[in-house]
Every structure is written in C-alpha cells, then in structure tokens.
Amino acid sequence: MFEFTKEQEMIRAMVREFADTELAPKALEFDRKGEFPLEQVRKLGALGIIGIASSREYGGSKAGHLPAVIAVEEIARVYPSLAFILEVEQAPLYMIETWGTPDQKQAWLPPLIRGERIAAVAATEPTGGSDLSTLNTTAVANGDDYLLNGRKVYITNGGVGDWVLVLARTGERASILALEKGAPGFVVSRRQEMMGFRSGDVCELGFSNCRVPKTNLIGKEGGGQAIAMATFTVSRAAVGAVGLGIARGAFDIALKYAKERVLYGKPIANLQAIQFMLVDMDTEIDAARWLIYHPAACLDRGMGPRDIGKLSARAKYIGGEVAASVTMKAMQILGGYGVSPEYHLTRLLADAVEIFPATGTPQIMKFIQALEIVK
Numbered sequence: 001m002f003e004f005t006k007e008q009e010m011i012r013a014m015v016r017e018f019a020d021t022e023l024a025p026k027a028l029e030f031d032r033k034g035e036f037p038l039e040q041v042r043k044l045g046a047l048g049i050i051g052i053a054s055s056r057e058y059g060g061s062k063a064g065h066l067p068a069v070i071a072v073e074e075i076a077r078v079y080p081s082l083a084f085i086l087e088v089e090q091a092p093l094y095m096i097e098t099w100g101t102p103d104q105k106q107a108w109l110p111p112l113i114r115g116e117r118i119a120a121v122a123a124t125e126p127t128g129g130s131d132l133s134t135l136n137t138t139a140v141a142n143g144d145d146y147l148l149n150g151r152k153v154y155i156t157n158g159g160v161g162d163w164v165l166v167l168a169r170t171g172e173r174a175s176i177l178a179l180e181k182g183a184p185g186f187v188v189s190r191r192q193e194m195m196g197f198r199s200g201d202v203c204e205l206g207f208s209n210c211r212v213p214k215t216n217l218i219g220k221e222g223g224g225q226a227i228a229m230a231t232f233t234v235s236r237a238a239v240g241a242v243g244l245g246i247a248r249g250a251f252d253i254a255l256k257y258a259k260e261r262v263l264y265g266k267p268i269a270n271l272q273a274i275q276f277m278l279v280d281m282d283t284e285i286d287a288a289r290w291l292i293y294h295p296a297a298c299l300d301r302g303m304g305p306r307d308i309g310k311l312s313a314r315a316k317y318i319g320g321e322v323a324a325s326v327t328m329k330a331m332q333i334l335g336g337y338g339v340s341p342e343y344h345l346t347r348l349l350a351d352a353v354e355i356f357p358a359t360g361t362p363q364i365m366k367f368i369q370a371l372e373i374v375k
C-alpha cells in the first residue's frame with residue numbers, strides 16, 4: 001500500500017478542486033465542439049501542473065512522476081481529453097530534459113512548462129505504429145541542417161504544437177529532431193476525426209524538404225529509437241492514469257444515479273444486482289490504481305526506464321481495461337440513460353476505448369511484459 005506524502009495529498013486536492021470548478025462545467029461543450037482547450041492548458045501551466053515532474057531550474061516543481069500521474073487521474077475524472085493532452089506533454093518535457101543540450105533546455109522547457117507553448121512527439125507513420133523499424137521519414141544532413149521528408153499520423157497536439165519532436169531515419173538508424181511550427185515544407189495535412197478525446201488535436205503531418213537546424217537534434221544522431229522507447233516507457237503510467245480517471249468518473253456517475261433512481265419504491269442501490277456491479281467496479285478501480293501508481297513511484301525512488309518496462313506496460317494496459325470495463329458497467333446501471341449523451345457515459349466510453357491504441361496497443365503492452373516474464 002502507498003503512503004502519500006503531505007505534498008502529494010495537497011497536489012491531489014488542488015487539482016481535484018481545479019477540475020471540479022474550472023473544467024467540469026466546460027468539458028462537455030469543448031468535446032461537443034471538438035475545440036482544443038487552449039485557455040485551460042495555459043491555466044494548467046500557470047498552476048504548475050504541466051511541469052510537475054520537471055526540474056525547478058526550468059520552472060517545474062520536481063514534485064515527481066507519481067504526482068504527475070495523480071494530476072492526470074484527477075483531471076481525467078471530469079475531462080479526459082485534457083488529461084490526455086497533459087499526459088502527452090510529459091513526453092517532450094522528459095525527452096528534452098533528459099537528452100537535450102543546455103541551450104535546448106533553456107530555450108524550450110520554460111515556455112512549455114508555463115503552458116505558453118505546446119509540443120508533440122511524432123513517431124507513428126501510416127505504415128504502422130507498432131513496428132517502428134519500418135520508419136520511412138528521413139532526415140538527410142545538408143550543410144548546417146537536416147532535410148526532413150515523410151509523413152506522420154495520429155500525432156496528438158500536432159496542429160497546435162509549437163514544436164514537433166520527429167522520429168526520422170538519419171542513415172541506418174533513427175534520430176529525434178525538434179521541428180518548429182511554420183518551418184517551410186512542414187504541413188499539418190489534416191486533423192484526424194477520432195471517436196474519443198474529441199477536444200484533443202490528433203493530426204496527420206507532412207514534411208517536404210523541410211529544413212531542421214542540426215542544433216535541433218535531441219540526443220545523439222542515431223539514438224532516436226532508444227530515446228523514444230525510454231520516453232514511452234516513462235510516460236505509460238500517465239496514460240494508464242487517464243483510464244483510471246475515466247473509470248472513477250463513470251463510477252461516481254453510476255453510484256449517484258443508483259442512490260437517486262427509485263424502482264419498486266426504493267433506490268436501485270438497494271438491489272443486490274446493482275450493489276454487486278458497484279462492488280466489481282470499485283474493486284477493478286482499486287486494483288488498477290496500485291498497478292498504475294507503481295511504475296511512477298519506482299521512478300521517483302530513482303529507478304530508470306530499463307527497470308520499469310514490465311510495470312509501465314502493465315499500467316498502461318490496465319488503464320485501458322479498467323476505463324472500458326467500469327464505464328460499460330456504469331452504463332448498465334443507468335439503463336436507457338446510460339446511452340444518452342446527457343449523462344456523460346457515452347463520451348467517457350469513447351475516450352476509454354481510445355486509450356487502447358494510444359502509445360502502444362494492448363498486444364504490444366503484453367509483448368513487452370512477456371519479454372521480462374519469459375526470459
């Protein structure tokens with residue numbers, strides 16, 4: 001069992017209050033319109049939530065990975081799209097802080113942490129996200145620049161992003177290049193229509209002889225695949241936390257409804273069949289919670305990506321499972337109202353299933369775990 005520090009409890013309370021007062025009233029409207037919540041992202045920056053795991057030197061609070069996971073969970077209860085945006089932002093922050101040069105860190109991290117700028121990570125291509133060895137995007141050295149050519153799909157924050165950290169082939173191996181918005185030859189081809197995370201900004205991107213200064217290379221040339229894998233490993237607990245938050249949001253709706261809905265002269269919460277569903281939902285949430293916190297807590301205790309591969313893949317996997325399973329049970333408790341958008345559960349289910357492919361499919365999460373289990 002986890003013992004939370006006073007600081008972690010305070011962070012949870014602060015984010016929960018912000019979510020309930022500032023986000024809950026607007027979430028449905030933003031999602032309905034498919035609007036990116038720019039003002040809310042800025043507020044998350046101003047409150048210190050974006051840079052919760054980043055160093056103080058760059059404006060972060062260095063509270064840790066577990067507090068970041070807690071913040072994502074609390075926001076996802078009421079506004080999963082924004083929680084997902086916050087989770088995605090953790091990846092470029094981690095990449096730049098861990099592998100960036102001192103100049104890159106000074107220039108890029110503070111505005112990202114303040115929420116004034118937004119970054120995206122672009123790895124997936126139309127030929128398949130699970131198998132990055134088929135990478136077709138290339139970056140060829142040309143004077144002081146690289147010439148970038150290729151296409152990326154499903155890039156969260158791809159349209160609104162001020163920087164896109166692109167995984168591209170530089171010779172035999174891949175590298176990470178920070179591409180700035182507005183660079184000639186860089187186009188946001190389209191915003192991709194998605195079932196869930198409706199106010200997220202998932203885009204297809206194109207690069208055509210796009211010049212990226214060599215000073216924008218993150219880490220060593222040829223080290224991109226290893227950087228991407230380590231970053232995804234670190235950020236997977238936060239993806240799981242989006243699912244945990246969705247499950248908690250669905251559970252709260254179902255419990256409230258069960259206490260208020262009267263059948264046969266009594267609230268349906270008195271029916272054992274309903275109680276058993278609530279018990280199952282509560283148990284699933286509790287089990288998932290500890291699996292999701294575990295890899296983040298390990299990182300805060302000084303472990304690295306290599307130590308938490310199995311744990312973080314499991315956390316991400318269980319996040320998708322608990323979100324979908326609990327939301328579907330909640331829908332059953334609400335009867336016909338469960339499938340009415342007015343009661344929010346349809347939106348939560350759409351967001352829940354979108355967790356399955358994001359940052360690696362359930363099958364890939366099992367594959368990663370199997371590598372450690374069946375050595």
Ligand SMILES: Cc1cc2nc3c(=O)[nH]c(=O)nc-3n(C[C@H](O)[C@H](O)[C@H](O)COP(=O)(O)OP(=O)(O)OC[C@H]3O[C@@H](n4cnc5c(N)ncnc54)[C@H](O)[C@@H]3O)c2cc1C
Pocket residue numbers: 088120121122123124125126127128129130131153154155156157197202354357358359360361362363364367
């Ligand atoms: C909401 C959302 C946000 C996203 N954001 C980003 C982002 O910001 N940046 C980014 O780069 N990408 C992003 N992605 C893309 C995501 O990472 C990919 O969708 C994911 O990696 C799967 O790739 P794919 O869709 O090409 O499926 P494929 O790789 O084509 O997989 C197809 C099927 O094959 C299965 N499969 C593949 N390999 C194996 C194997 N070895 N064993 C068993 N089964 C296997 C998969 O599990 C799946 O069922 C996002 C996706 C979503 C849905």
